[in-house]
Amino acid sequence: MDPRIQFIAIAVSLLFLCYVLWQIKKGRLREEYAFIWILSTFALIIFSFWRNGLEVIARTFGVHDPPNLVFTGAIFAILVYLLHLSLSVSKLHAQNKTLAQELALLKEKLNKMNSK
Amino acid sequence: MSTRVKIAVIIPAYNEQESIAAVVANVNSVSTDEITVVPVVVNDCSKDSTLKIISGLNCIALNLPINLGIGGAVQTGIKYAFNNDFDYAVQIDGDGQHPTGPIPMLMEELRKNNWDVVIGSRFIKNEGFQSTIMRRSGIKYFQWLLKLITGETVTDPTSGMRLMNRKTMELLYAYYPDEYPEPEALIIYNRNGLKFGEVPVQMVERQGGQSSIQGFGTIYYMFKVTIAIIFTFLRN
Numbered sequence: 001m002d003p004r005i006q007f008i009a010i011a012v013s014l015l016f017l018c019y020v021l022w023q024i025k026k027g028r029l030r031e032e033y034a035f036i037w038i039l040s041t042f043a044l045i046i047f048s049f050w051r052n053g054l055e056v057i058a059r060t061f062g063v064h065d066p067p068n069l070v071f072t073g074a075i076f077a078i079l080v081y082l083l084h085l086s087l088s089v090s091k092l093h094a095q096n097k098t099l100a101q102e103l104a105l106l107k108e109k110l111n112k113m114n115s116k
Numbered sequence: 117m118s119t120r121v122k123i124a125v126i127i128p129a130y131n132e133q134e135s136i137a138a139v140v141a142n143v144n145s146v147s148t149d150e151i152t153v154v155p156v157v158v159n160d161c162s163k164d165s166t167l168k169i170i171s172g173l174n175c176i177a178l179n180l181p182i183n184l185g186i187g188g189a190v191q192t193g194i195k196y197a198f199n200n201d202f203d204y205a206v207q208i209d210g211d212g213q214h215p216t217g218p219i220p221m222l223m224e225e226l227r228k229n230n231w232d233v234v235i236g237s238r239f240i241k242n243e244g245f246q247s248t249i250m251r252r253s254g255i256k257y258f259q260w261l262l263k264l265i266t267g268e269t270v271t272d273p274t275s276g277m278r279l280m281n282r283k284t285m286e287l288l289y290a291y292y293p294d295e296y297p298e299p300e301a302l303i304i305y306n307r308n309g310l311k312f313g314e315v316p317v318q319m320v321e322r323q324g325g326q327s328s329i330q331g332f333g334t335i336y337y338m339f340k341v342t343i344a345i346i347f348t349f350l351r352n
Contacts, residue, residue: 097184097294101192104158104178105199 009048017041036081123153123219123279124176124202126193128186129210130160133169139208140173142216151220156196157210158189187297191288198285206279214277218317222279225315232284232310235270236277236317244318254338258299261342265349266306271314273299284310293348299341303348 020037023029029037047053058066125143129136136157143155155175159166161183170177178192190207197205204223208214218236226234238244239255258273276298280288287308293300305312 096182097188100180100182100184101188101195104180104192105196108176108178108196 006048006051010045013041013044013048017045040077120149121151121204121223122202123151123204123206123223124156124193124197124200125153125216125219126190126197126205126207127155127157127175127210128160128189128193128207129157129162129166129170130183130186130189131162131164131166132210133162133164133166135212136166136169136210137173139210139212139216140170140175142212143208143219144174146216146219148220151223153219154202156193158193160184160186160189185294187292187294190297191292194280194285194288194292198282198289202282202285204279204281205285207276209276213319215318215320218315219279222315222317225313226279226281229313230311231313233278233280233305233312235272235275235312235314236319237270237272237275237314238317238319239271240314240316241318243316244320250334254334257338258341258345261345262299262302265345266303268306270302273302275314277317277319293344296337296341296344300344300348303345307349307351 017038020029020034020041024031024034054066054070058064058069061069063069063072125146127136127139127143132139140155140157143153146153155173156178157170157173157175158178159170159180161180167179176196178196180189180192184192193207194205204226206219206222208216214236222234222236225231255272255274259270262273263269278301284305287304287310288301291304302312
């Protein structure tokens with residue numbers, strides 16, 4: 001691997017890590033979501049330093065072409081994460097429904113009290 | 117302490133400005149010396165003037181700040197009825213398909229048979245509006261599916277006209293499906309040991325508005341409800 005691309009990879013990974021940490025610090029990203037981003041950033045950093053890492057791991061799993069391992073792993077991770085997001089959205093949907101219903105019931109009660 | 121029976125008639129309304137006033141008036145006309153019938157209109161964030169119309173009617177108006185769909189709207193009404201000590205809750209459609217006259221009869225049947233829920237069915241006597249052949253075959257399919265899963269025969273599983281006691285309200289308070297809740301609710305009753313039965317009622321063709329189930333929606337409806345029935349059965 002050309003040292004230039006290694007330098008770029010390390011720099012970008014570190015910047016990404018800083019950005020994720022910054023978002024957590026500002027309270028914009030919940031820790032449960034941050035966890036997976038920090039993990040993936042660390043994976044990126046490790047592979048930026050450890051040049052032969054990918055080949056070693058691919059050989060261990062019996063994958064002939066190392067990039068295929070990257071695609072398989074990445075797509076699987078993305079699917080898992082998408083499922084996690086669908087679950088979160090379903091939960092938010094249920095909570096949102098309860099809130100809307102409580103609000104409608106409270107508005108009715110308030111109207112009744114005001115008109116008395 | 118009065119011994120009058122209090123019945124809440126839950127009318128979910130989404131863009132029903134043409135028919136809602138007539139439905140509310142019909143409901144109010146059912147009250148007798150023994151029964152107080154209160155129309156509870158749940159305005160599911162209508163875009164037309166439903167909100168304005170119902171605030172001037174003799175009814176309880178519950179206005180949802182966001183559109184929840186028929187199930188979420190009916191559940192809001194159930195919560196209201198339960199919180200305000202109603203003895204029974206009836207759900208009817210906001211488009212005037214369901215007659216209000218049989219409501220006392222539904223309650224009598226429920227008490228006589230010791231049921232928790234009573235369903236108004238079009239297909240016991242096959243009188244009144246019978247829907248189209250396509251829709252009837254869909255209904256036949258749900259009949260078959262419910263029979264297969266629960267062993268019970270329900271002639272009109274998609275009927276939205278139901279009267280329930282407080283035990284049922286309490287159960288549906290906790291969970292009620294959002295979309296196309298009727299067939300799925302039957303499984304919820306069945307799995308929670310509620311007793312239910314059907315009595316014949318005559319329905320009429322919708323008085324205004326459009327059915328939410330048509331075209332491609334039909335396929336989605338059949339698929340969604342099938343999945344929901346199977347998983348509700350497994351969950352409980």
